Amino acid sequence: MTSFPRPAEGTWTEHYSELGTAPISFQDSISPEFYRREQDAIFRQAWLNVGRIEDLPKKGSWFTKDIVAARTSVIVTRGPDDSVKAFHNVCRHRGNKLVWDTKPTQEAQGFARQFVCKYHGWRYGLDGSCTYVHQENEFFDVDKDKLGLAEVQCEVFAGFIFVCLARQPQQTLRDFLGPMVGALEGYPFELMTERYSFRAENNSNWKVFIDAFQEYYHVPPLHTYQLGPNNRDPNAEFEGAHYQLDGPHRVVTTSGSQKHKWPVETMYPTEVLLRSGNMGPWDATEFDSELPGINPGGVKRWGIDNFQIFPNLEVLIYERNWYLSYRFWPTSHNTHVFEADLWFTPARTARERLAREYAAITVKEYALQDAGTLDGTQLGLESEAFDEYPLNDQEILVRHFHKSVGDWVAAHEGTAAGASR
Amino acid sequence: MAAFPTQFAALEPYADWALPSEADRYGKRITSTMDELQEFYDAAFPLLDSSTEYLQGAPIDGISDEDRNLLWLFSSLITVSFPIECWRQPTVPDSGPASIDVTVEPRP
Numbered sequence: 001m002t003s004f005p006r007p008a009e010g011t012w013t014e015h016y017s018e019l020g021t022a023p024i025s026f027q028d029s030i031s032p033e034f035y036r037r038e039q040d041a042i043f044r045q046a047w048l049n050v051g052r053i054e055d056l057p058k059k060g061s062w063f064t065k066d067i068v069a070a071r072t073s074v075i076v077t078r079g080p081d082d083s084v085k086a087f088h089n090v091c092r093h094r095g096n097k098l099v100w101d102t103k104p105t106q107e108a109q110g111f112a113r114q115f116v117c118k119y120h121g122w123r124y125g126l127d128g129s130c131t132y133v134h135q136e137n138e139f140f141d142v143d144k145d146k147l148g149l150a151e152v153q154c155e156v157f158a159g160f161i162f163v164c165l166a167r168q169p170q171q172t173l174r175d176f177l178g179p180m181v182g183a184l185e186g187y188p189f190e191l192m193t194e195r196y197s198f199r200a201e202n203n204s205n206w207k208v209f210i211d212a213f214q215e216y217y218h219v220p221p222l223h224t225y226q227l228g229p230n231n232r233d234p235n236a237e238f239e240g241a242h243y244q245l246d247g248p249h250r251v252v253t254t255s256g257s258q259k260h261k262w263p264v265e266t267m268y269p270t271e272v273l274l275r276s277g278n279m280g281p282w283d284a285t286e287f288d289s290e291l292p293g294i295n296p297g298g299v300k301r302w303g304i305d306n307f308q309i310f311p312n313l314e315v316l317i318y319e320r321n322w323y324l325s326y327r328f329w330p331t332s333h334n335t336h337v338f339e340a341d342l343w344f345t346p347a348r349t350a351r352e353r354l355a356r357e358y359a360a361i362t363v364k365e366y367a368l369q370d371a372g373t374l375d376g377t378q379l380g381l382e383s384e385a386f387d388e389y390p391l392n393d394q395e396i397l398v399r400h401f402h403k404s405v406g407d408w409v410a411a412h413e414g415t416a417a418g419a420s421r
Numbered sequence: 422m423a424a425f426p427t428q429f430a431a432l433e434p435y436a437d438w439a440l441p442s443e444a445d446r447y448g449k450r451i452t453s454t455m456d457e458l459q460e461f462y463d464a465a466f467p468l469l470d471s472s473t474e475y476l477q478g479a480p481i482d483g484i485s486d487e488d489r490n491l492l493w494l495f496s497s498l499i500t501v502s503f504p505i506e507c508w509r510q511p512t513v514p515d516s517g518p519a520s521i522d523v524t525v526e527p528r529p
Contacts, residue, residue, distance in 0.1 A: 194527050195525050195526075195527070196443075196523065196525065196526050196527070197523070197524045197525035197526075198521045198522060198523055198524065199521070199522055199524050200519065200520060200521040200522065202519065203518070225507050225508070228506075268502065268506040268507060269466070269502070269506055270466070270469075270498065270499060270502035270506060273466075273469055273470055273473075274469075274499070338521070340521070341525075346481075347481055347527070348480060348481060348482075349476065349477050349478070349479055349480055349481060350476040350477075350479040350480075350481065350484065350488060350491070350492045350495075351473065351476035351477045351479070352481075353481055353492060353527065353529075354476065354492070354495055354496065354499065356527075357443075357496050357499050358499050360443075360526075361443070361499050361500055361503070364521050364523075365503050365507075365513055367521055368513040368516040368519055368520075368521055369513055369514075369515065369516060371516065371519035371521060372513070372515045372516035372517045372519045373515075374519065375517055375518060375519075376517075
C-alpha cells in the first residue's frame with residue numbers, strides 16, 4: 001500500500017523511462033581507469049561547490065580549496081569591491097603553490113591585503129594581479145600586468161560559491177543548476193549562520209558514499225536505533241514521498257518525519273529534554289520570508305528535501321528551518337574526503353545552543369553508521385563477484401546518478417574526440 | 422574555585438567533562454568505560470532535567486565563565502547520551518574504521 005501519490009506509470013523509475021529498470025554495474029566505482037576519465041570529464045568541467053559566502057565574512061577574506069581530482073588548489077577571495085573571485089593557487093613565477101599555512105597539502109583561510117609567495121617573494125592582489133616582482137630588473141622583458149594569477153570561473157548561487165575549472169565553461173552556473181535547483185534562489189540560507197563542520201577521509205569511491213545518502217531504503221535496517229527503544233523495527237518499510245530529476249541533478253522529498261509531533265515514549269530521554277533530534281531542534285525559528293524552491297513535489301506534511309546537485313554536492317533542507325550540505329571529494333578511485341556543514345539560526349541562549357548541539361551530534365552519530373558500511377561496500381564491489389546489481393524504485397536516484405556520471409564522461413569524450421578530428 | 426554556578430555544585434567532581442570542543446568531548450567518551458559514562462550520565466542528566474529555565478535564561482552573548490563551563494559539560498552529556506541511551510557501548514556499533522572529525526563549531 002502506498003501513502004503518497006505516484007506517477008501514472010506506477011513507479012518513479014518507470015516515470016523517468018530513460019533510466020530503464022535493469023540491474024546496473026558499479027564498475028564506475030572500482031575502476032582506476034574510469035576515475036581518470038571522471039577527473040577530466042567531471043572535475044575539470046562541472047561547476048563545483050567550494051564553500052559558502054559565510055566563508056568570506058569581509059573584504060580581504062580568502063580561503064583555499066584543494067580539488068585533488070582536478071590536481072589543483074584554488075584560492076577564493078573577497079576583494080575590496082566585495083566581488084568573489086577564484087584563482088589557481090599557483091605562483092606565476094615558478095609554479096610554487098602560492099598560499100598555504102604550515103603544510104602545502106592542507107587547506108588554509110584568512111584575511112589579507114595581498115598574497116606573497118614564500119619562494120621568491122612575488123606578490124599578488126586579491127584580484128589576482130601581480131603587484132611586485134622581486135628584483136624585477138633581473139628579468140627579461142617581463143610585464144607585471146601580464147603576470148597575474150590564473151583566474152578560475154567563479155559564481156555564487158544563493159550564497160553557495162562554485163568554481164568551474166574549464167577555461168570556457170559549457171554553461172553558466174544558473175544554466176548548469178537548472179530550474180529545479182535554481183528555484184532555491186531566495187531561500188533564506190543566509191539566516192542560518194551557526195555552523196558545525198565535520199570532515200572524514202573514507203576508503204571508498206566518492207560515489208559509494210553519495211549513494212548511501214540518496215536513498216532511504218537503508219534507513220530501517222541500518223539506522224534502527226534512530227527510534228527510541230520502544231519503537232524500533234528493523235523491518236519497518238519506508239516510502240519516499242516525491243522523487244524528481246532535472247538534468248544531472250535530483251531530489252527526494254520525505255514526509256511524516258516531523259518528529260517533534262511524535263509521542264515522547266518513542267524517543268530518547270535526552271532528545272525529549274533538549275527538544276531536538278535528527279530532524280533538528282523542535283522549536284524552529286520562524287522565517288518571515290517566502291521559502292522558494294523547497295518541496296518541489298508539493299508533498300503534504302513536508303519533512304526534508306534532499307537535493308543531490310551534480311556532481312558532488314548534497315543539500316538537505318529541513319522543515320525545522322535548518323539545513324546541511326555534504327560534499328564528496330575523490331582523492332583516488334577508492335578514497336575520498338567527506339565534508340559536512342550543518343547550519344542553524346544563531347542560538348540566543350545556552351538552551352538553544354544545546355538543542356543545536358544535539359541535532360549536530362545526532363547527524364554525526366548516524367553518519368558514522370553510514371560511513372561504517374563504506375569499506376565493506378568498496379571491498380565487496382572490488383571483488384567483482386557480480387557484474388550487475390538490482391536497484392529498487394526507492395533507489396532511483398542511485399540509478400540516475402550513475403547514469404548521469406556515465407553520460408557526462410561520454411559527452412565530454414565525444415566533444416574532445418570531435419575537437420581533435 | 423568552582424567551575425559551575427553554585428546550584429550545580431553536584432557537578433564539580435565531573436568538571437573534567439567541561440571541554441571546549443566536540444573533538445575533546447568525543448575523545449573522552451570513546452576512551453571511557455561504560456561504567457564511567459554511566460556515572461557521569463547519572464550525575465548530569467537530572468541536573469539538565471531541572472535546569473531548563475536556568476539555561477533558557479543564560480544568553481550566549483557575554484556568557485559567564487561558569488555558564489560556559491556548564492554549557493560544555495551538558496554538551497558532553499549529549500555525546501555521552503548516545504552510548505548510554507542508544508548504543509550500549511562507547512563507540513557507534515559497526516562504524517569500523519570510520520571517523521568523522523569536527524573542524525568548525527560555535528564557540529562558545
